[in-house]
Amino acid sequence: MNMHVNTIEAFLEALVKELEVPDHRYEQAEKSYSSLGEWLHRPASTVRHYDPQVYCQGSFRLGTAIRPHTEAEEYDIDSVIELRLLTKRHKTQQELKAMLGAEIKGYHDAMGMVKPVREGNRCWILDYADGAQFHMDVVPAVPNHEQQRGLLEARMLDTRWASTAISITDRREPNYRMLTEDWPRSNPKGYAHWFASRQAVVFERRKRAILETMQRQGVTASVEDLPDFKVKTPLQSAIMILKRHRDNMFARDLDMRPISVIITTLAAHAYNSQDTISGALFAILNDIDKFIDHDGRKYIIPNPTDPLENFADKWEREPPKKDAFDDWLRQARTDFYAAAQAGTFKDMADALNPRMGYALSMRAVDRLTGSSRLLRAATGASAAAAGTASAPSFGNAARQPTKPQGYA
CATH class of the missing domain: 3.30.460.10 (Beta Polymerase, domain 2)
Incomplete structure (x- = not known):
């Protein structure tokens, strides 16, 4: 996907800024x-x-x-x-x-x-x-x-x-x-x-980039001086976005929402060291269900640190929870694909408002356009070019669950 200043990447970055814990x-x-x-x-x-x-x-x-x-x-x-x-x-x-x-x-x-x-x-x-x-x-x-x-x-x-x-x-x-x-x-x-092992390369690269920026500004700091929470990777950012999408989609039925450890585990498996939030998000959306196994009787999402524990154990006892996961993933693919195809930041927000929340989406738009008259003027023109860039697509064919391919 060809990134410009007002593409889906910029919008997702703004969303993460609004979601970040101070x-x-x-x-x-x-x-x-x-x-x-x-x-x-x-x-x-x-x-x-x-x-x-x-x-x-x-x-x-x-x-x-x-x-x-x-x-x-x-x-x-x-x-x-x-x-x-x-x-x-x-x-x-x-x-x-x-x-x-x-x-x-x-x-x-x-x-x-x-x-x-x-x-x-x-x-x-x-x-x-x-x-x-x-x-x-x-x-x-x-x-x-x-x-x-x-x-x-x-x-x-x-x-x-x-x-x-x-x-x-x-x-x-x-x-x-x-x-x-x-x-x-x-x-x-x-x-x-x-x-951490799933994002180690990108994490270290980003941490050193932050330190280099600090040093150029005259701040003396070492790798040890910079807390990990000050470094945000595309994997972490994508998970944050998906969690908020999930929360809003199941706001009226909290018991049915896919649990965070399932989203986090599958997302980390699907992540492949992408350098951008949009790259990570669409890779995760495309491949996340490929890391759900099925042994002929039940669905299995092994705990990477304890393969004897199945994070999806409730899906066997309560099949509607697996259906809820599938519904959420289908909706997330639809929503973020629509946002990626949008021509302006406002259109991106409109595509995501129902699940990401109107206030959050509009704060992201304001973050991008509210303080820059030039950027607001450019939104219609250059975003149209961005809208023509290649965007992810998700196949309609039924997916066959497969066994996770290792943990590191």
Whole structure:
């Protein structure tokens, strides 16, 4: 696709700018879980001798978090407390959760937090003051790398991410109160490393470009000085756009919306180091369903860090959720194809308004045209040329699911 100043690429870049989480929110999240970690390591801590580590997981860690629709909505910051010197042989899930719950409640009181600590099925929830606009879900965990490696080796499966595997608590589990090795599994660090591997080349190139720009402006900085959240890759940007499209399409039926980990995993598989958002987005839309496997009975989207986990397991129990994914993908292809064919930024916004949201789309248009009289004047002329450039097409033939082709 031939890119000009007012093509779909420029419009998608503007959309991402409107969707991006402000830097201070990332800094706020890091400060929050760092503060909790310091609390757990204080001399009076009841878990200090277990070497607790608090770290972020989910979209904030992956750089795919999106800004809430309104200021009334909160950011959901997912974190883990891993007690690195504790094993499942010494505590039940219930005991671990209660032990960390007492520390979290103590932290809540010491910090003068007003809203009470809440308990979720897997986590404790810290609600910060209204002005902070976020809450933090804290999942208790213990290491699980040895057991995970054994499980994968026994089935001759990929073990490269096993060293960061953890076991977590879930009060819905039948053995929640039993002393057993059978706990729910997770690996947020491993998943983040896998995701990073899918965009490593482009990420490093963009990070160095930002540093070079800073250095030309007289700012002394090194690679280590630049936080990862300040670098946005086409893969991250495409996922952010698709998540907002999904959110709006299923705004009236949240239970049916495709879950983020499925979109993120399939998008990362389909991404092939494209340098532009539009290149990444249309490659993902074209190929995303090629990485859904079917074994003759059920659909399978393996967790790249734990092939024994199937992200699509609910599709077997609830077939309408697979239909909802197919409907969403079909609609996304239609909407973004129409936007790519549009002749002006306004037409691009009109093509996406129903699913991306009118306010968001128009803010993107304003970002591109509102401060530049020359650019507004050029929109009709040069966008027409851009509209004639080649645009992606999606075949109508039914797709046969295939097995994912590796994880790196």
